[in-house]
Amino acid sequence: MSTPGAETVEAVVEAGGAGTGRVMTRVEERMVELVSGHGASLARHGAETITAGGKRLRPLLVCIAAGVPVAESESLVRAAVAVELVHAATLVHDDVIDGANLRRGRPTVVASGGRLMALATGDLLFSRAFAELAAGGEIEPIRILSAAASALASGELMQRDDAWNADVAQERYLERCRLKTGVLFRAACELGALAGGAPISALGRFGESIGVAFQLLDDVLDVTGPPERTGKPRGADLLDGTVTLPLIEARKRDPQLARLDLRAVESAEEAAAVCDLIEASGALEFARYHALSVVADAKAELPTDLPEAQRAALELVADGVVERYS
């Protein structure tokens, strides 16, 4: 999954003030500590993907949801670490399914250390996320994160339920985006708001919308590629039987796609050909427009009394999510 560019992230860190950089540095240190403190195998096979990659978008959201300028605090660091650990756990487990060799240009845990290693590593990251919050002594962050982690898994199960079903409804697809991606973005904002005394439910809704848009655009990228950018062949979702908005919409527009038997798409070439048809149908513009509307609504619905600096930083993140597509 590609993330907003380094420039956006830098801009958000700058907008958040000096505290943001300090929190993010401590998050990074905590991740390194964790990966290096659990035996030789994890240090050897896990360090690369877990500590060296990613833009840390979720920890960044935790920071700015707390309030701008960001005030470094133990509870903020814990919340940021916990959210990123849950995210990292799902990535490590996802790679077991996909048998992916590379993530962010580095060998995945499963490729380097095998399935046992990747499974146990994901489980460890998962449980350390809750240990991190439990050490803080507050129950509400744990409620938020455990609900979000359950939603992530439910989203995966829903995706499996819907696999190869090209007739899946758009509403159900959007609910899957919410569960798979929106809810952890929501949790990031809620945890930050909780730590910083900002309005929890309003920022939570903002986070969820941004997360849904992120997933929508990711699903568009799966169709457009190019592989050098996404790190996977065009149409990887099609080959997995994962039906996303571009295909749902394209099937309404193109009778050939409406008749398509997904299971008959077996090679990368066939997948690319279906991607071309989806593109030609105009469905990508539709999906992109949907994502942009979600982001625009999210920005418009931010509370009017939100401090201007915090609003500006949140809008930067929202714009970053959109720009990842451009």
Place this chain on the structure above:
Amino acid sequence: MSTPGAETVEAVVEAGGAGTGRVMTRVEERMVELVSGHGASLARHGAETITAGGKRLRPLLVCIAAGVPVAESESLVRAAVAVELVHAATLVHDDVIDGANLRRGRPTVVASGGRLMALATGDLLFSRAFAELAAGGEIEPIRILSAAASALASGELMQRDDAWNADVAQERYLERCRLKTGVLFRAACELGALAGGAPISALGRFGESIGVAFQLLDDVLDVTGPPERTGKPRGADLLDGTVTLPLIEARKRDPQLARLDLRAVESAEEAAAVCDLIEASGALEFARYHALSVVADAKAELPTDLPEAQRAALELVADGVVERYS
């Protein structure tokens, strides 16, 4: 993993009084609710192994650690459910590694629903465990369970670090038993004691010892079989590269085993032949004796002022763990 017989479990439930049965029934209901409330796939593929199998030894320990007669309470049910969910999550994930088709005579989640299904199911069970405790509103149980869940994963990683290393030290093997099995038994006792106002650290130590003995005897069973009882071929650990006490000790006694290259053991027949050598060396009696000593010490170290009925129930569990070997 075979568990103490149904008779032992029944005896413990009886010793715990009517409250025990009520708590155990509610645990079962909660597990069914959970598995049936997350989509068609989980209900179809997960229900069998998750809700229909197992003696629920850990929830039982939670109950009697709280005090005998067991007083049904919401916090006790939550603790019992949470511990069993973590255990179930690790089983579902273990089956992904082993590619096991059957567990307790029923199809595993991975065999029935595939890897994605099994991974997401394990992740869901994991996060529901913490959600269950978070709903109770107390932080200490979450500290206990997140530390235990981390230890389980660390134990798996340690096992991977030590794979194929026949020279692994006995102390390191015992530490692995503690992490893989002892710590969750400890957590069960601590959570129960916490809910019931019983002495937490003393019962925790008891639980950990019982768990270590359980693992030791399980490792003996891997050598002795028979497969009809254990559900796996004799010497499955050898084929995995997992070095356990029977082999560690047998290598000290039999020069042929001392020279053995584990990676050369490739077939079930070769594994069975090595099992025969281990048996002939007398190492199984050594390992069994070690397990019995651990259990005897655990019983002897129970606090002298523990109410008699509770002590009797705990001793029943301890005896049950030992009897599973006989």
